[in-house]
Amino acid sequence: MTTLAIDIGGTKLAAAQVGDNLQIVSRRELPTPASHTPQALAGALKSLIQPLLPGAVRIAVASTGIIHQGVLTAINPANLGGLAAFPLVETLSALSGLPCVALNDAQAAALAEFHALRVPVQEMVFITVSTGVGGGLVSGGKLLIGPGGLAGHIGHTQADPHGPRCGCGRIGCVEAIASGRGIAAAASGNLQGLDCKTIFSRAAWGDSQACELVAHSARTLAALIADVKALTDCECAVVGGSVGLAEGYLAQVRGFLAEQPAAFQTPLRAAHYRHDAGLLGAALWAQGVTR
Ligand SMILES: [Zn+2]
Numbered sequence: 001m002t003t004l005a006i007d008i009g010g011t012k013l014a015a016a017q018v019g020d021n022l023q024i025v026s027r028r029e030l031p032t033p034a035s036h037t038p039q040a041l042a043g044a045l046k047s048l049i050q051p052l053l054p055g056a057v058r059i060a061v062a063s064t065g066i067i068h069q070g071v072l073t074a075i076n077p078a079n080l081g082g083l084a085a086f087p088l089v090e091t092l093s094a095l096s097g098l099p100c101v102a103l104n105d106a107q108a109a110a111l112a113e114f115h116a117l118r119v120p121v122q123e124m125v126f127i128t129v130s131t132g133v134g135g136g137l138v139s140g141g142k143l144l145i146g147p148g149g150l151a152g153h154i155g156h157t158q159a160d161p162h163g164p165r166c167g168c169g170r171i172g173c174v175e176a177i178a179s180g181r182g183i184a185a186a187a188s189g190n191l192q193g194l195d196c197k198t199i200f201s202r203a204a205w206g207d208s209q210a211c212e213l214v215a216h217s218a219r220t221l222a223a224l225i226a227d228v229k230a231l232t233d234c235e236c237a238v239v240g241g242s243v244g245l246a247e248g249y250l251a252q253v254r255g256f257l258a259e260q261p262a263a264f265q266t267p268l269r270a271a272h273y274r275h276d277a278g279l280l281g282a283a284l285w286a287q288g289v290t291r
Pocket of ligand 1: 167168170173
């Protein structure tokens, strides 16, 4: 029973046939259309999935943005900006003739990471720190989606009321400060205009401003994790994403979290999956599997 899983991100679209034991049989990628129009996205999805349709019995989509009743809305206009209300499930059902489910990509990744935990827990938070900051919550062993699809969007909780405006419209979100984009935007002087990856290499060489930018991100993330612990009593926090998994980053988050009172600390784990958590989590969701 092959699931055709699709991951819609701000820069690339991925699709794969996923078997019942979560094995990826074949995988394809295309760049996300730059125009971000509904027509361009529908066209790209069509050419992405067509070679993978034979043998598939269902479609499972993980997508950036808020997914509510199968409709995609971009929370941050910088990601998929033109897609105010893209009928994701309807479009893919029509293209394939197969049943289709869709959920947010970080929610899907949270489910995949929950499934991959070696020690089973009931309460878990997943946070991905890359260009943005995404999240997903598992409570009572179940992924939280929420009636409107917003559950777990913890990157848009407020870290600093005097902080920069976030792409979502709020002020001082964790995403606006801790994400790769936030780190790059805060750079000044000799680091101004550099991307986050370069700032991380400068930090590795000992540049003091770069070290402080990375530390500020890690400190902000640790405070978020303490807040989530207070909210959910999570038994662990799983951290992923290109920033989250960058060398030395998780150790810094762990150090800042250790400065919090003991009640607000929780074990931190590096994400098990680097690239396919969205695809696999969507497949798990479609299969109705949690653990
Ligand atoms: Zn925000």
